[in-house]
Amino acid sequence: MEESKESGVVSATVMHMDASSKVNPEVVAATITEKTETVREAIRNHPLAVFWAITMSLTVTMEGYDTNLMGSLLAYPPFVAKFGQYYPAPIDETLISGPWQIGLGQAANCGEVLGLFFTAYLAERVGHRMATISSLAVMGGLIFIAFFAPNIGVLCAGQLLLGIVWGVFSVIGTMYASEVCPLVLRGYLTSFTGVAWTLGSFISSGILQGLVNNTTDWAYRIPFAVQWVWLLPLIGIAFFAPDSPWWLVRQGRLEDAEKSICRLSKNLSPEQAKQRLAVIVHTNNLEQQQMLSQTGKMASYLDCFRGANLVRTEIACVVFAAQSLVGQVFVGSPTYFFVQAGINPSDAYKLGFGASGLAVLGTLFSWVLMTYFGRRPLMIVGFAGMAVLLLSIALLTYHTVDGGTATTTGALWAQSGLALAWLTVYSSLFGSQSLSMAAEVSATRVRSHTLSLARATYMVWAIIDGVIETALLNPTEGNLKGKAGFVWFAFTLLLLVWSLFRVPETKGRTFEELDILFEQKVPLWKFSETEVGVLGEVYGDEKELP
Template identity: 40%
Template sequence: MADRVDAIEEEKAQASVQQYDNVDFSNKVLIENAKAATAAEHSLTFIQAIKTYKRAAIWSILISTTVIMEGYDVTLLGSFFGYPEFQKKYGYWTENAGWQVDATWMSNLNVIAAVGNIIGAMLNGYLTTKYGHRVVLIGSLILLSGFIFIVFFAQSIEILFVGTLFCNIPWGVFATSGPSYAAEVAPLALRGYLTAYVNLCWCIGQFISAGVLKGLVDVPNQWSYKIPFAIQWVWPVPLAIFAYLAPESPWVLVRAGKLEEAKKSLMRLSEPSHDVDYDAQIALMVHTNRLEKEERKGVSYYDAFRGTNRRRTEIACMAFLSQITNGGALCYSGSFFFQQTGIDASTSYAISLGGTGIAFLGTVISWFYLSKWGRRTIWFTGFSFLVVILLLIGILATIPNQTKSLAWAQSLLTIVWLGAYSMSVGPIVYTIVAEIGSTRMRTQTVVLARSTYYIGNIICGGFIQPRLLSPTFWDAKGKTAWFWFVLAFWTNVWGYFRLPETKDRTFEEMDIMFQKGISARKFADYQIDVDEEFSR
């Protein structure tokens, strides 16, 4: 009898959302339910959202945890360039600077890592549309488990080069899946926190990497750099289990026309006992999807540069690129930069460890004002601080007759930069990029934005920064900050004129404002006539 009742209830649930299948964009029932869901989104407080959608928060956190692996690896490879045993294995002896990895190979490794990331990100944008987030993540984790063998057993820098390429393909998937999934499963009240958490995962990965490197820097054999590589095998199995058990994004299912499955996913992401109107939520998703299809029917990368998507893609790409043009390649060079200013290897890695700890705390601190201040305000204020810090480093490095005190001042300013970055630009960029794309093009927008970041990293982190810092090349030391100051200054100017405020806006409301061409500086105060806009 109980089974029959459950079957009847499931039939009712399916019938209630099937009414939206193939209905006209102006269908009255669809519009009224979409309006009800929009009102519910705006009325939901943070505490209410946590109570009702704690499952969504937990699943989002678990899926975003894959980004820890990328944060770990990026810090790992960059820090190895100043690692004594790594330098002996893959470098050569110089009279003036001892063992050094060739600047060209430093560039090559940075470049090929970014190329792998771009390949992975682009594949993710294509595959997620067809198979969803979960399947793509599981497949990527399985591949990564095999690719790690290449870097672990690499006997030459050429083999390390190949292994770096393959390992970074899955990491490109992780970096773009986390923000997209978080934005799509979280209610409006939690969206900023869960997308910003992706940056915290990045910081956690860096912190683990810095701690491992500090602990092994004085080990006088190959295990000083092999153990950090081997630690990467810890992650794939538990993360694959999480991905398998996680509910698929309801937005992915709605775009695929699977409305019943989307409703079941919503039920797994919330507490049914809290009287959530799932029909209204599905109606809002369907209505938003239809609104975007009215403008552009496609979901290809080409469509990201058509209509209002062009502006949204620009914002997302520039937001992620700002994590490069803000001087991150210098300040995240960490231990290698410290060594070039005259600080010994062990102390350099200790400073780097402290810096990653500060980055972690900074991201947590940002959560306290994330819901109070807008995305635009946090980004612009934080970025302005970064510009000033780079200017100070450049001035200190230009003083004639460099002393130990000046070297320490420059190194510590990079730590201050890390703190300011992690409290503002670092976490808020993930929120901006995850929110700014249309719902139909979200994964593609994140992928293109992250790929822009990787291309910027190829140019700046792969070619320019290693040559600026390397004692066997330009040997600019702290004067490198002048180059980054100029890039950061002009990026800040872009942000003032082009970065809109997305705080407290549903995806449909953002669609409306972009279609109306509202100026970035007017987004925060723009008033939407809900009745007029939903009925047009």
């Protein structure tokens, strides 16, 4: 074992034990290689793992595309003219009513909750590849409903059905990336789904901006039709992708798992492939013992709440729920907020387009930050930064014209600028780290179940938050405008306090190290300081979770 004297933090290589309590040399050799590999070496040695992890995550682009699309269409003149309702004085405007805003905004979210619980069984039964292919095929048919919807009720039903498919896309890429990429690249590639999501949002914002002056039905039909363009390329990618070796081991297909390992790496010798396979088999067996699961039986959602997995499930669910609770519905897709704040639709969609671009750049910048700071510090600083920005947005609402109720033009633009700053902080500090954290803390045997539960938790809160936000912002409801920031500031402050005690550092830890740290009840905030020894023992000051 090697210790870093300068940092005071022990950086130890985990030595693995077989059933007879002897060190398994194949596992030891593969673990040492994995933990000492640099980012440059990992990219050079595993270029196909990087390629497949990225391309298989591109399915979430369509979820980001349609989520931003539907949120933006609520203030899109041609869409409102088709599906909206005229309100006489004092409003004197055609609007999508509050109940239908809730319906259109949350139908897909409700569908995603249903799809997510199905995802875990689908992914474990047929694998990530076939789950992706079948979901893409179903989606191709469902897009027709949105494209030809004659009224708002049919459109809402179409969004509900599409949401079931998006539930699969929202986690399948992260599951796959976490199981095919080398340790040193795990944080980058599991968080790439954030890049893919914001890329979809960016594309939809650009298309809407390009069609904003089109007054016909094609102004909103074309954005729906664009989703058909991606289906065949994505199906082709999934068809040729290798299955996850971790999934193949869980299925008992060791020979196929070894072949998959060879496909994911470059110039891997037969001996090195067997060493990597030994690590996967050993970790899988260790988790079976920890969960007291019967060998050969498929894991269930109940396993996520047994033993040490309960804490791991808590962390995954809370960090995913936090994506919504920090005010994503308020300023995460800010076009509607810009319009209601008083900015004209043309300027609002330009700002929305720029916001999507900032989100993409912020997520890419987070890869630089996580290299030097890890997961935990970025999440804590991110919560603090977002809380300050939300409070500032809310306080600016009180900068009114001549002491009246109308916010000044300067304050409105300042709020819009702070909304963009919030999006930058979210994407560069917190958003991408939440994806990596949820994938890393979950045990490999129940990763699909844990991530499905985490995403479902997010969707439930997104539905609740969407209803709250509509009530807060809609002119026919609360009409609070920027004052709604107080609500999301309070949630973000609570999450900041939670993160100080419940967020562990997972950077640089193998899946077996994490299994041991959780099983031994090492305090979550001490993970980065804790050494894991040859026999799986841990060295720290405390042994119980708070």
